[in-house]
Amino acid sequence: MPQLTISDGAHYPVVVVGGGQAGLATSWQLTARGLDHVVLEAHRVGSEWRNRRWDSFCLVTPNWQCRLPGFPYDGADPDGFMVRDEIVAYLENYASSYDVPLVEGVRATGLEECAQGYRVSTDHGVLTADQVVLATGPYQRPRVPRMAERLPSTLTQLHSSQYRNPEQLPAGHVLVVGTGQSGSQIAEDLHLAGRKVHLVTGSAPRVARFYRGKDVVAWLDEMGYYAKGIDEFDDVDSVRFRVNHYVTGRDGGRDIDLRKFATEGMRLYGRLIDIAGERLRFAPNLRANLDHADAVCEGIKDSIDAYIDLLGIEAPEQARYRPVWEPEIEEESLTLDGITSVVWSTGFRRDDSWIRVPVFDGRGYPTHHRGVTARPGLYFIGLPWQHTWGSGRFGGVADDAAYLADQIAARRMQTGVRWIAGLPRATKTVA
Incomplete structure (x- = not known):
């Protein structure tokens, strides 16, 4: 060139x-x-x-x-x-x-x-x-919270932009902080590799990969969502700084369901609020985070259903999502026993x-x-x-x-x- x-x-x-x-x-x-x-x-x-x-x-x-x-x-x-x-x-x-x-x-x-x-x-x-x-x-610039400085120097700490593969990290459990697109996909990558993952959730919503016979992106494109200018929204700032929905294109595309990961051994927590020595503390909002992500996902399906009904489009029916796991007790603290590395999926500035x-x-x-x-x-x-x-x-x-x-x-x-x-x-x- x-x-x-x-x-x-x-x-x-x-x-x-x-x-x-x-x-x-x-x-x-x-x-x-x-x-x-x-x-x-x-x-x-x-x-x-x-x-x-x-x-x-x-x-x-x-x-x-x-x-x-x-x-x-x-x-x-x-x-x-x-x-x-x-x-x-x-x-x-x-x-x-x-x-x-x-x-x-x-x-x-x-x-x-x-x-x-x-x-x-x-x-x-x-x-x-x-x-x-x-x-x-x-x-x-990768954003890592200052509380990361309180973690023991023996832990390997990476920002999501530095993560490459599970083999890059030392043997042991991995703490992934953040459930935006990067955090959710990195947690899945580690989970599929057989690593024990502790995932700290946030407020990011999720979206289904496929619904009623098509990729959800194809439905939203057809519905004109992607052509809608930001000035057409009532609250510009809330739209402009909105967190991306998590989903994946891996292996042909599929949903990312954190609840399903939990049934397979991944440990889920609410927002990380403090680090004190060997102990981490979490907000008691895991259930709220999971429910919010599901509600957004189902709301998008509602809009697709309405579009299909309005235009009389022939599309296969599809059963709605049912939660496969609920947190019985929300763990509000965790010791670092067994955790050898942390991946901060906390965005950029x-x-x-x-x-x-x-x-x-x-x-x-x-x-x-x-x-x-x-x-x-x-x-x-x-x-x-x-x-x-x-x-x-x-x-x-x-x-x-x-x-x-x-x-x-x-x-x-x-x-x-x-x-x-x-x-x-x-x-x-x-x-």
């Missing part, structure tokens, strides 16, 4: 920071409109998928939802779920499918406004740009400290409308629920990229910006 190098002091009409799916989708749309730009990627294309996902990782949405602009999935298994290495290959092939002006191995370290528009500092020099698109994603432009709210979240900030020529892409459910995913980022490319083109016309001649530009080399 042709590569680019950059020169210190170069000026670009548009700089895109981040070469993941959001940055590449933006580049494709800019290229389609004839807009000159450069894409800066700190590592390699697909590095987030390559370096922060475990060995058995796979998508939780069907392959047909991989719809990057100009490059929809066209493999032999549209209803399957690509595994980690296939996802990396999909992105690498996408980057090779068009003349992407990509510079790999260049990290942006600072962004501020200047007379030319924006100054982008990197570990390879300083660039300026008329407009900048930030495609750095939401999963930047943003790190925008390098962005020295006033576009953040009191929580440090970028303020924007569909990725367009209040600072002229500065944009975000790839944020969860930036506009729709699919904004941060393979399924919806194309629409966001097209919208931003239109905004970028319109601003160029409004401001009368022309390519600046005589300034050093990127030059092509062969990787």
Whole structure:
């Protein structure tokens, strides 16, 4: 794949920071409109998928939802779920499918406004740009609670982004903290490998994999859920910061039922609230967490039933879920006897400290409308629920990229910006 190098002091009409799916989708749309730009990627294309996902990782949405602009999935298994290495290959092939002006191995370290528009500092020099698109994603710094410091130094502690496989961990029981998508799937991975798992639950909801003859994702797509803009919801913040539903695409796709794991020997607990020496304490909310996850799952089925009835669709009937296990007594404490490792599946936090432009709210979240900030020529892409459910995913980022490319083109016309001649530009080399 042709590569680019950059020169210190170069000026670009548009700089895109981040070469993941959001940055590449933006580049494709800019290229389609004839807009000159450069894409800066700190590592390699697909590095987030390559370096922060475990060995058995796979998508939780069907392959047909991989719809990057100009490059929809066209493999032999549209209803399957690509595994980690296939996802990396999909992105690498996408980057090779068009003349992407990509510079790999260049990290942006600072962004501020200047007379030319924006100054982008990197570990390879300083660039300026008329407009900048930030495609750095939401999963930047692993979040581990400070209480982890209280655990004995003899325990192996990993964040979910560092977990690869059960053999990576020492023999003994494993404590997994968190039941979002990563925590639930890692707990299953360990459980299937025969490891004794202690799983600390949270408030994440779950969703069925299949219902009434189709993948639930296919039903929701047909119902228009994924095309619904965030502005159509009554409480934008509650939607934007919603925890993802847990489910898996492993082995062709199936539900993740924590209650079933419990019948097979996995130990479940409520929220972790304290660590004191060799003892962990939990909130008495395990039953509430399980009931909430099931209620959300069944509520989604209710909406599918209503859709089927409204349109008179012929679909097979399916019995509803019945809980296979109930916690008789909620354990509120646990000693570390037998536990040798901890996997913290506690999410990520943003790190925008390098962005020295006033576009953040009191929580440090970028303020924007569909990725367009209040600072002229500065944009975000790839944020969860930036506009729709699919904004941060393979399924919806194309629409966001097209919208931003239109905004970028319109601003160029409004401001009368022309390519600046005589300034050093990127030059092509062969990787």
